[in-house]
Every structure is written in structure tokens, then in C-alpha cells.
Amino acid sequence: MKVELENLTIGVSPLTGEVFVGTTEKGKPGVWKHKKEITNAFTFCIIEKFGPNHATKVTDQDGNHTHNIIIVPADKKIEIDGKEF
DSSP states (O other): OOOOGGGOEEEEOTTTOOEEEEEEETTEEEEEEEEEEOHHHHHHHHHHHHOSSEEEEEEOTTOOEEEEEEEOOTTSOOEETTEEO
């Protein structure tokens, strides 16, 4: 099967939280035709892009700050909303 790169999409399963890459049915963006689970590879790409001990702001298409991505090595302890990680 030949797949054109511009036809690939990436998405997150609302049931499992897994990240997938693949193709969807024409006119049905939520219906996968072919997909591959890439959660670990996606996560490691984020870590590689931002590096350890890094924080970055995420903005929406209007420029509003909506989220933060914080990369912390596993040997560092952090606390968010009273929960330690």
C-alpha cells in the first residue's frame, strides 16, 4: 500500500490516550482507515525537541497561552496540585 505523506494524520484515542499516526476515511476525520500506535515514539520526540529541564508555553492559534510543557528527568521530584511525580 502506498501512502502519500500529506494524507497522514496524527491523533489521540479518547478512550486509551494512545497516540496514532495513519490515514482516515475521506470526509470522516474520526474514522481510521489505517493506523499505527506511536505513543512512546511521540513522547520521546517531545523530550528530544525540548530537552531535559525545559519548560515551554503552548499557545492556541489565536496566541492565547493555554498549556505548559515541562520536561523533568525522572530522578527529579516535582509536585503539581499537591500530587508528587
